[in-house]
Amino acid sequence: MNVRIDDRLLKNDSEVRRVGVAISVDHVSRAFDINGRPLAVLHDISLDITAGEFVVIVGASGCGKSTLLRLIAGLDMPNAGAVFVGGSKVVGPGLDRGIVFQDHRLLPWLTAEENVAAALIARGVPKAERLDVARRYLALVGLTGFETAYPSQLSGGMAQRAAIGRALANDPDVLLLDEPLGALDALTRLKLQNEIVRLSAKNPKTIVLVTHDIEEAVFFADRIVVMDAKPGRIRRIIPVDLPRPRDRSSPGFVALRSAVLDEFIDETH
Amino acid sequence: MARALSIVGIGALLPVVGLSFWEIAARAQWTQSQILVPPSAVFATIVEFWQSGELLSDIVASTCRVLIGFLLGGSLGFVFGITAGLDRRVEAIFAPTFHVLRQIPVIAWLPLLVLLAGFGEGFKILTISIAAFFPIGLNTLDGVKNVSSKYIEVGRALCFSRRQIIARIIWPAALPAIMNGARLSLSRSWMLVVAAELVASTTGIGHRMDWGRQLFQIDVVFMGVLVTGCMGLLIDVAVRGLARRASRWTEQA
Amino acid sequence: MQSKGIYLPRGLLLPVAILLAWEVAAHAGRSGGVLIAPLEQIASTAFTLAAGGTMAVDVAATIARVMSGFVLGAVAGLLFGSVIGTSRAADWLASPTFNAVRQVPLTGWIPVAALLFGIGEGAKLSLIALAAFCPVALNTAEGLAGVSQSYRELGRSLNFSGVTSWWRILLPAATPQIFTGLKHGIAFAWIAAIAAELLLTSGPGLGSMIEGGTALFRLDIVMVGVCLIGAFGYAMAVAMERVEARFLRWRN
Numbered sequence: 019m020n021v022r023i024d025d026r027l028l029k030n031d032s033e034v035r036r037v038g039v040a041i042s043v044d045h046v047s048r049a050f051d052i053n054g055r056p057l058a059v060l061h062d063i064s065l066d067i068t069a070g071e072f073v074v075i076v077g078a079s080g081c082g083k084s085t086l087l088r089l090i091a092g093l094d095m096p097n098a099g100a101v102f103v104g105g106s107k108v109v110g111p112g113l114d115r116g117i118v119f120q121d122h123r124l125l126p127w128l129t130a131e132e133n134v135a136a137a138l139i140a141r142g143v144p145k146a147e148r149l150d151v152a153r154r155y156l157a158l159v160g161l162t163g164f165e166t167a168y169p170s171q172l173s174g175g176m177a178q179r180a181a182i183g184r185a186l187a188n189d190p191d192v193l194l195l196d197e198p199l200g201a202l203d204a205l206t207r208l209k210l211q212n213e214i215v216r217l218s219a220k221n222p223k224t225i226v227l228v229t230h231d232i233e234e235a236v237f238f239a240d241r242i243v244v245m246d247a248k249p250g251r252i253r254r255i256i257p258v259d260l261p262r263p264r265d266r267s268s269p270g271f272v273a274l275r276s277a278v279l280d281e282f283i284d285e286t287h
Numbered sequence: 288m289a290r291a292l293s294i295v296g297i298g299a300l301l302p303v304v305g306l307s308f309w310e311i312a313a314r315a316q317w318t319q320s321q322i323l324v325p326p327s328a329v330f331a332t333i334v335e336f337w338q339s340g341e342l343l344s345d346i347v348a349s350t351c352r353v354l355i356g357f358l359l360g361g362s363l364g365f366v367f368g369i370t371a372g373l374d375r376r377v378e379a380i381f382a383p384t385f386h387v388l389r390q391i392p393v394i395a396w397l398p399l400l401v402l403l404a405g406f407g408e409g410f411k412i413l414t415i416s417i418a419a420f421f422p423i424g425l426n427t428l429d430g431v432k433n434v435s436s437k438y439i440e441v442g443r444a445l446c447f448s449r450r451q452i453i454a455r456i457i458w459p460a461a462l463p464a465i466m467n468g469a470r471l472s473l474s475r476s477w478m479l480v481v482a483a484e485l486v487a488s489t490t491g492i493g494h495r496m497d498w499g500r501q502l503f504q505i506d507v508v509f510m511g512v513l514v515t516g517c518m519g520l521l522i523d524v525a526v527r528g529l530a531r532r533a534s535r536w537t538e539q540a
Numbered sequence: 541m542q543s544k545g546i547y548l549p550r551g552l553l554l555p556v557a558i559l560l561a562w563e564v565a566a567h568a569g570r571s572g573g574v575l576i577a578p579l580e581q582i583a584s585t586a587f588t589l590a591a592g593g594t595m596a597v598d599v600a601a602t603i604a605r606v607m608s609g610f611v612l613g614a615v616a617g618l619l620f621g622s623v624i625g626t627s628r629a630a631d632w633l634a635s636p637t638f639n640a641v642r643q644v645p646l647t648g649w650i651p652v653a654a655l656l657f658g659i660g661e662g663a664k665l666s667l668i669a670l671a672a673f674c675p676v677a678l679n680t681a682e683g684l685a686g687v688s689q690s691y692r693e694l695g696r697s698l699n700f701s702g703v704t705s706w707w708r709i710l711l712p713a714a715t716p717q718i719f720t721g722l723k724h725g726i727a728f729a730w731i732a733a734i735a736a737e738l739l740l741t742s743g744p745g746l747g748s749m750i751e752g753g754t755a756l757f758r759l760d761i762v763m764v765g766v767c768l769i770g771a772f773g774y775a776m777a778v779a780m781e782r783v784e785a786r787f788l789r790w791r792n
Contacts, residue, residue, distance in 0.1 A: 093440060111444045123441050127459040127536040139455070140446035168536050184445075297629075298636030305637075376550070383551035384558070390777075391770035392731040394647075395747075397738060398754035399762050478645035485650060485739055493647070500651040508651045516644035523643070 039102075040069040040192060040224040041090060046099035047249075048085055058249035059085050062099070065243065065252065069191070072218060072225045074239035076232060078282065082250025083228045087196050090226060091117045104191060113140060116185030120197040122177040124169040130180045131156060131165040137187040155183040160213065175206035179213070186221070193218075195227040199234065211237055215263065232282075236275045237264055244281050254281060324506045332506040333513070341495075346514060348490040352408075352483075353476045353522075356415025361472050364420040365465070368427020372461070373453065382428070389425060393418040393475065394482055406487040411480065418479040419472040426468025430461035463534035470526040477519050492518075577760035585760040586767075594744075599768060601744040602733055605661075606776070609668025610729040614722060617673040621680025621721070625714070626706065631681070642674050646732055650739050659740040664733065671732035672725035679721025683714030719784040726780050730773045746772075 043065040049056040059082040067073050075083045088094040089101050092111040101108040103115060116137075124133045134152035135145075143151070153165055159179040169177055178198060185193060195214075199207045211234060218225055229235055235242045242256040256278060260270050306326045313325035336342035367385070371378040396417060404410040434457050442452040484493025492511050499507025559579060566578035577585075589595040624631045624638070649667060657663035687710050695705035711718075737747020746769050753761030 091444060093443060111446055113446050117444050119437075119441075121437070123437055125438060125441065125456065125459070127462075127534075136455070137445050139451060140448070170536065294632050295636075297632040301633055301637045302640075379550040380553055384554045387555075387770070390774040391766060392734050392773060394731060394735045394738065395750065395766050395769040398750045399759070399766060402754055402757065402759055402762065474645070478647050481645050482647040482650075482735060482739070485647065496648070496651040500654055503655070505652075505655050508655055512644050512648050512652055515648035516640065519645055520640075520643040 038068050039066050040071070040104060041065075041067040041226065042102040043067075043086070043090070044100050044102065046086075046089060046096040046101060048082070048089065048094065048096050049249075060089075060096070061249035061251050063250070063252060064099075065255075067224060067226065069224050070222050072227070072238055072240045073243060074227045074229060074235040074241075075243045075245060076229055076235045076278070077245030077250070078247050079230065080250075081245040081247035083245050084196050085250070086245075087117075087194050087226060087228050090192070091115055091194050093117075113137075113188045114190050115192040115194055116188060116190040117194040118178070118181050118185045118196065118198040120200045122169065122174070122181040124172075124177055124180055124184070126169050129166045129168055130161060130172065133169070133180055134184045134187050137184050141188070151187060152183070155187045156180065158186070158217070159183040173206075174202050175210060178202065178210065182214070182217070186217070189221075191224060193223045193225045195225065197228055197230070200229070200231075207231075207234075214238070219262075232278050233266065233275055236260070236271060236278065237266065242278060244278065324509070329506045329509045329513075332504075333510050336495075336507075336510065342510070342514070345490065345492050345495045346518065349480050349484065349492045350518070352411050352415055352491065353473070353480050356412045356480070357419045357473055357476045359412065360416030360419035360476075361423050361469060363416070364422070364424030364468070364472065365427055367420075367424045368429075368465070368468075369431060372428045372431025373457070378428075378432075385421075385424065385428075389421045393421070393479055397482065397486055401487060411483040411488065414479050414483045415476045418475040422471035422475055423465070423468035426464045426471070427461065430464025430468070431457060433464070434460040463530065466526070466530035466533050470523065470530060473522050473526055474519060477515070477522060481515055577758075577763065582760045582763045585758075586764045589761070589764060595749075595764075595768070597744045598746050598749045598765075599772065602737065602746045603772065605664055605737075605745065606668060606726075606729050606733045609665045609733065610672045610726055612665065613669035613672030613729065614676045614725050616669065617676030617678075617721070617725065618680055618718070620673070621677040621718075622684060622706075622711075624677075625681035625684030626710065631685075635681075638677065642678070646671050646728065647735055647739075650735065653736075654740055659742045661743070663740055664736040667736045668729045668732045671728040675724035675728060676718070676721040679717045679724070680714065683717030683721075684710055686717070687713040716788060719780075719788065723777065723780050723784065726776050727773070730776055734769055 043063055046060060046063045047058065048060040049058045051057075063086060065073075075086060077083045085094060089096055090103065090108065092101075092108045092115070095109075103112070124130070125136065128136065131149055131152040134155050135148035138148045138151060156162065156165055159182050161176060161179055161183065164172065164176060164180075169180070172180065178201075182198070185195075198214075199210050202210065215238070225238075227234075227238055236258060239256075239258045242258060243252055244254045244256065245251065246253045256274075258274060260268070260274065264271060309323070310325045310327060313323050313328075333342065336345075367381065371382055371385075393414065397414060400410050400413050400417075404413055438456050438460060439452060442456045447455065480491065481493040481496070484491040485497045488494040488497075492514055496508050496511035496515075499505065499511065562576065563579050566576040566581075586595075620634075620638075624634050646667070649670060653663040653667050657666060691709050691713050692705070695709045700708060733745070734747045737745040738751050739747075741748050741751045746765055750762045750765035750769075753759070753765060
């Protein structure tokens with residue numbers, strides 16, 4: 019059986035950025051002000067992610083997994099520690115990272131292709147070329163024929179496909195997915211899971227995905243990062259050696275899924 | 288189509304019956320005919336004033352006032368709403384005063400404006416400007432402030448500059464609210480131009496109505512009611528059309 | 541801020557500046573035919589009017605008018621809106637006429653009211669009632685017509701009669717929008733009252749008060765009146781919000 023649980027937290031050395039490390043989270047803490055009192059959401063998190071790796075962060079709600087992703091995205095800043103992407107410290111959002119939110123967040127006043135094209139605005143790409151690229155990426159995510167549809171005319175799954183297209187449009191090194199399938203129905207979710215696997219095989223990227231769906235984690239991950247809540251910290255990192263494409267009903271898959279599930283059941287004791 | 292026509296037919300029933308009854312009542316002199324003139328007389332009056340050109344010049348006079356006042360007050364309100372909506376410091380300084388002043392019905396400023404600006408054209412333009420200022424100011428301020436932070440975050444994630452966030456996210460998101468404000472501003476302007484002309488004017492629809500009232504010519508007064516109603520409707524339809532184009536995306540669902 | 545010694549909330553900067561400018565202009569005595577009344581004179585006039593009891597008479601007269609006109613117009617609007625909001629035939633029959641009447645600006649009706657009812661109480665009440673009627677009727681009709689089909693089906697599946705269904709399901713479901721209409725209604729009623737008092741001056745009232753002040757070139761009286769109109773208009777809006785909050789507790 020391929021199941022191996024790695025108890026050891028990854029050792030980190032903040033001074034040396036090893037070649038091949040795409041994302042390095044270095045002793046990061048984040049607290050929010052709740053009614054004037056600081057609430058620690060992340061406490062001393064360290065994590066290195068290799069280039070091309072697919073890392074899935076799982077944890078109960080409130081464990082700070084989305085906050086960690088937002089710190090990598092540069093949409094939020096840590097109170098202590100730092101995040102490095104491609105060797106340089108994250109000081110804000112960048113086009114080297116594409117992000118997909120749980121709610122598709124397509125701009126409702128733009129068509130599907132204009133939404134994807136918006137990703138190229140900051141680079142100063144001329145409009146015609148932007149739309150060209152956008153159509154290519156819409157085709158890539160399977161939305162040919164819906165280029166001029168408004169987000170309100172798209173189903174939830176289609177809108178999320180367009181959002182993935184927008185995140186890919188700059189061909190970023192890193193793809194950050196914040197529970198991208200959490201708001202979708204079960205069937206659409208299965209379909210899009212396969213789609214994401216197809217896209218990541220076709221166009222390899224470093225991917226960090228946040229989810230609370232353990233099956234999804236086992237399906238995608240090279241490594242699963244299990245997080246604890248209050249304050250959020252890394253409980254365990256589980257490497258997944260299952261062969262790809264993964265078969266959800268294979269004994270290895272089932273065994274690993276229940277092993278990860280046990281992590282959460284333990285928590286209640 | 289036939290169904291649509293029959294709906295229109297039913298809708299016309301009430302006015303037709305009402306007006307016929309009114310016509311008969313007036314002709315049969317069931318009431319003092321001086322007060323309740325028959326609709327046919329009102330129609331004749333409209334034709335007469337139209338042919339003499341007086342009606343058109345009244346409409347033009349009132350409309351010009353509304354447009355000038357709306358452009359002045361509306362653009363000022365728009366600028367206030369945008370700057371206060373985008374900049375917290377501007378909002379902190381101006382918004383409290385704005386919210387206090389907007390509680391006062393514009394019509395209550397009429398006497399004060401007459402005292403300060405006299406009975407001339409300036410007083411009317413000023414009144415209409417104030418009437419136009421508040422709705423568009425309020426709606427622009429709210430529209431800009433209420434742009435969902437989620438969309439702004441999309442702009443940040445896509446590395447938009449502040450200018451790009453304003454032009455490509457805040458502006459389109461706030462536009463429906465701004466257009467709604469413009470619509471309210473215009474209808475308030477139209478209401479206040481009539482009021483200002485009733486108070487002090489020698490031209491305009493409001494003046495024509497006041498003139499009719501003083502001479503007990505109720506047909507002239509009803510002509511005024513019809514014309515103000517039609518103009519109000521016209522303006523509303525025009526701005527609604529513009530607003531719909533600006534916010535096509537909100538009604539697709 | 542800290543170096544200035546006194547702390548002033550930024551929101552007060554503008555009013556203070558306006559009042560200072562006003563005061564300076566008043567004392568500079570640069571009159572364009574009218575003397576700007578200094579603030580202390582406005583304050584003392586306010587005090588005199590309050591102490592003499594005329595202010596209370598004017599305020600009470602306007603509020604009484606607004607309340608009675610509003611109740612008349614709102615009740616009529618609720619009834620009319622209920623009918624055209626629930627019966628399609630009534631909607632087709634009466635809505636076009638109603639929408640046509642609605643287009644005429646409030647002030648456009650003032651000369652009509654004056655001719656039909658004179659400048660007395662009847663004209664004012666009818667104007668106020670009309671002002672309240674339109675938004676209440678419109679929102680009641682839209683609210684009732686917009687009640688979702690699933691709620692209507694619930695009524696049918698519970699075997700409710702038409703009246704029970706109206707009272708137990710349609711009306712409560714439409715209440716939020718009806719309150720929107722009532723809030724607009726009270727605001728318009730207040731505007732209508734001031735407009736009517738201003739343009740059809742007779743008897744006491746805040747509109748008559750500022751109109752009288754204008755006739756006497758007494759800017760102080762006008763200013764006191766304007767402030768009272770703003771304050772009581774705001775108080776009515778707040779009172780309406782309170783009522784709404786009580787009725788719509790289920791909405792949080």
